[in-house]
Amino acid sequence: MLATEAPIARVYGEPLTAVPEDLFIPPEALRVFLETFEGPFDLLWYLIQKNRLDVRDIPVARLTEQYLAYVEAMRRFDLDLAADYLLMAATLLEIKSRSLLPRVPLVLQEDEGDDPRAELMRRLLEYERIKRAARLLGEHPRAGRDFLWAGPIEWGHTPQRPQPEASLDRLIEAWTGILQRLRLERRHEVAAEAISVREAMSRVLRRLHHAAGALAFATLIEPEQGRLGVAVTFVAVLELCKERALHLEQHEPFAPLWVRPAEAAPETEPLALEP
């Protein structure tokens, strides 16, 4: 079926069972062998399997002896011996020493959960389950190695680009964010101007823009807006004047007021032509 991930070396086998006493093992092979263990549980499980020990009734003394021999071998090869291995050695020695002590009939402390061997067995089995699951995961067909996703194939037409949605909430959120910043950072007062003036300013400019020339002020007034409309439009024009967005012209007192867009102001053009 599927190939397992590339092996680093084939060193498992009978000659290695007697490690580390067997002097005939090439040192490099032994090293590679020892390096294949993922940790103390991996090594312990190997020893238990190799010695056909029953994991439910581990002969701790024997197992500890062998484990320590391997750890010693690892030290000899100056492998980066993780503290994890030493911790396990200590645990095994503790279990061994306890098992050598005469049993004290202290019923209260001799329950299942307190048996260090049971705990070791539980953890060994849990690791072994995960180890097997890991192997199954590694072999499971996966995208990019064992199969490829089909598509996306090309579209026969240029897709319409969808537009982000218009959102009043987003707009208000953005504006309050700005106001918040201004208040916190700059202590700069943003005048709560009547929006109608600003809006009238835009309307006036837009009218001028489309007229592409001067307009009589009276034509900017929208009669249906009443006196307030006149006032707002007038203030807007004055504001635009102040902002130099337009020019106001009146050739004599009480003559019609002419509003001229700034870009069409005749005096600006010769200026623009000067080098």
Place this chain on the structure above:
Amino acid sequence: MTTGPFSTKRIVEAALLAADEPLTLDVLRRLFEPDPGADILASVLAELQQEWSGKAVELVCTASGWRFRTRSAIQPWLDRLRAQRAPTYSRAVWETLAVIAYRQPVTRGDIEAIRGVTVSTQVLRTLEGRGWIEVVGHRDGPGRPALYATTQRFLDDLGLRHVTELPPLAELEAMLEPLQEVHDKDEDEDQGN
């Protein structure tokens, strides 16, 4: 040429469907050992084209090679597919739009002064392209900067009749504190989009 349980045709088809670029005849030949030759493959491709002729996807040969592509007749359905993932505008876009909406008409310099950061041309182009803002004039002064205002379309898209229907500033000021929380919440939700 062994192809296991699948015919040459099926393997060519699968390779074309899985490829992220068009495959030339020469590349397709590399799928097989030994090489079936150009003639065999050409007839396999012709057969495939025939097989797919009734489908909404067609097999075409372009300058860069063979590829499957959707027929333009299914544009309305595919466009709905894309429309389902509506993009969003960046914070910069919304803030620029907010400044223009509430302070119009404004120059780019005004927007920058209020936002405290440079406004990129891209942001203004995005909003103009969407038809939400337009240049309504120019302010006198160095460079005669353009004055931006929001458009009727902007109001239409937001479902407003008039700019005055935007929530008033004073009200917004009063809402600042609670809004901050709403804002944070929104940001969180955005992550999921």
Place this chain on the structure above:
Amino acid sequence: MTTGPFSTKRIVEAALLAADEPLTLDVLRRLFEPDPGADILASVLAELQQEWSGKAVELVCTASGWRFRTRSAIQPWLDRLRAQRAPTYSRAVWETLAVIAYRQPVTRGDIEAIRGVTVSTQVLRTLEGRGWIEVVGHRDGPGRPALYATTQRFLDDLGLRHVTELPPLAELEAMLEPLQEVHDKDEDEDQGN
């Protein structure tokens, strides 16, 4: 439901091939107006699966939705077009992934307790970089350690719909009884690192 010159089936097929991500039943329903309903689409998908059963490409449903994929049996042919092989991962990576997949959500400490060794940051980064695991929260306690879980992408990449579809963990009893056989089998397969 008008589908022009093409049947619903043909449009679903084209949409699945044209999409750059798996499509859920809900997304597929929104391709059509009016909505054909879940039942109709489910049977269309079943028909498509049937239609494609003789091809080297199959229609599958993963955690993220429906998608076409090439069959594993033709990977040897497709591999010939590939410049580089798929990455391989060490045993440490697979074991860490297995702990996360089967015991999620877990902290690094949990992983170390089960594996009996320190988990290197590199291993976690590899898995995060691949998009297979992610931090889904933090456990209360000293240092508030990150809790890892597998992602939808992990399931997608394995072609699974749900974590429950992962290969089942070996029964404890099964591991205890035939000690010797298991052992011999292990040795053969254990070469992989």
